[in-house]
Amino acid sequence: MKRQGHYCKVCGEYKAHEKFSGKGHAAHICKACAQLPPEEQAERMTLNRLCNLPWQLSSAQKIWLQNRMKDKRPEVRELAREQYEARFGIGKRF
Ligand SMILES: [Zn+2]
Known part of the structure; x- marks a missing residue:
């Protein structure tokens, strides 16, 4: 790079x-x-990581993504769900 x-x-x-x-x-x-407060830093870092996930996930990344769908932070949950649905199409809303 x-x-x-x-x-x-x-x-x-x-x-x-x-x-x-x-x-x-x-x-x-x-x-x-x-x-920023530590929890804000952590949330942004997680959102970044979600944005930067490769298209082909390793099994560890897939598990991490699934866990983020259960995250206590709504923005993290929402983005995780979008990323998951884009790849696996589960729970499509349309
Ligand atoms: Zn910065």
Whole structure:
């Protein structure tokens, strides 16, 4: 990958190195996201991971996705369900 900058796993963006603090660099969390409460960071990270799932899931990824459909956070559940239905077509609403 030839992208410039450093990946933030919370907002899912590539940002300039100066947008990261020393500690944030290692953790892959930019300064802006480091300000967020931990549960907000965790939720965004999970949403990012859901967005970035490959089309062909490994069995571990499939299990992870199924577990996210039971997540206590509604946004995570919703996105997990969309991703699952796109691949496996279970529970189609149309
Ligand atoms: Zn960020």
